[in-house]
Amino acid sequence: MAKSDSLLTVNDIHTYYGDSYVLQGLSLEVASGQIATLLGRNGMGKTTLIRSVAGLTPPRRGTISFKGKSLAGYAPYRISQLGLALVPQGRRIFSALTVRENLLVPTSKLAGRKGQGNGQRGRWNLTTVMEEFPQLAERAAQSGGSLSGGEQQMLAIGRALMANPDLILMDEPSEGLAPVLVTQFGEIMQSIREQGHSILLVEQNFGLAMDVADYVYVITSGRIAYHATPKELEEETEVLDQHLGI
Numbered sequence: 001m002a003k004s005d006s007l008l009t010v011n012d013i014h015t016y017y018g019d020s021y022v023l024q025g026l027s028l029e030v031a032s033g034q035i036a037t038l039l040g041r042n043g044m045g046k047t048t049l050i051r052s053v054a055g056l057t058p059p060r061r062g063t064i065s066f067k068g069k070s071l072a073g074y075a076p077y078r079i080s081q082l083g084l085a086l087v088p089q090g091r092r093i094f095s096a097l098t099v100r101e102n103l104l105v106p107t108s109k110l111a112g113r114k115g116q117g118n119g120q121r122g123r124w125n126l127t128t129v130m131e132e133f134p135q136l137a138e139r140a141a142q143s144g145g146s147l148s149g150g151e152q153q154m155l156a157i158g159r160a161l162m163a164n165p166d167l168i169l170m171d172e173p174s175e176g177l178a179p180v181l182v183t184q185f186g187e188i189m190q191s192i193r194e195q196g197h198s199i200l201l202v203e204q205n206f207g208l209a210m211d212v213a214d215y216v217y218v219i220t221s222g223r224i225a226y227h228a229t230p231k232e233l234e235e236e237t238e239v240l241d242q243h244l245g246i
């Protein structure tokens with residue numbers, strides 16, 4: 001990947017929870033217009049990477065830059081204003097709010113953000129999100145808590161799109177979904193990429209990750225153990241066995 005195409009650059013970051021040393025010199029890049037996937041077993045530091053990038057648990061050492069700008073010292077809300085949206089693990093939608101209200105949460109904070117680039121960004125609003133996810137349109141007035149797991153995941157993705165982000169961080173969106181829905185979410189991610197957004201996808205679902213990724217990173221114990229195109233990774237039986245148990 002050419003350096004100039006890098007939208008997100010994570011360079012040698014070290015992230016802790018108190019004394020607990022989790023990310024131990026992790027580096028990766030997400031290229032503009034691409035889906036990069038981070039694969040790894042439970043407890044390896046995937047969510048911690050997402051939290052580091054989003055500014056929730058900033059690294060103590062190392063640098064993270066987004067669109068060429070260092071995120072050091074940026075609070076999470078400022079990072080989201082720069083065009084970086086989060087679909088957190090476990091969805092974290094508001095159960096008591098309606099679907100429509102859930103979708104409007106980010107716009108109250110990011111009102112007027114147009115996004116830059118290919119002219120496609122800036123297109124997301126209540127109408128276009130509902131068009132992308134007809135199931136949400138049907139349930140616009142229902143409470144978030146009344147939705148199925150798959151619908152809640154769509155809502156979490158729709159909510160992220162409402163901010164018209166350049167990059168979406170998705171933390172295990174397929175977790176707990178039936179296999180038929182996993183396929184549908186793969187299609188949703190590809191559609192989002194086609195509409196000009198880049199994605200950093202954290203996954204345990206190997207098939208989904210390999211289907212949608214332009215580039216794959218494998219994490220073990222807070223470091224990247226291997227990175228390659230999906231095609232290259234498929235051939236690496238030792239990496240698959242050792243780091244992913246496949």
Ligand SMILES: Nc1ncnc2c1ncn2[C@@H]1O[C@H](COP(=O)(O)OP(=O)(O)O)[C@@H](O)[C@H]1O
Pocket residue numbers: 017020022040041042043044045046047048049
């Ligand atoms: N808030 C926290 N405080 C202390 N340790 C944590 C916290 N969150 C996660 N950890 C630890 O950090 C490591 C990486 O966790 P995490 O990033 O959630 O892994 P993954 O998302 O890959 O399953 C694990 O050992 C986990 O127990």
Ligand SMILES: [Mg+2]
Pocket residue numbers: 046047048089171
């Ligand atoms: Mg996690």
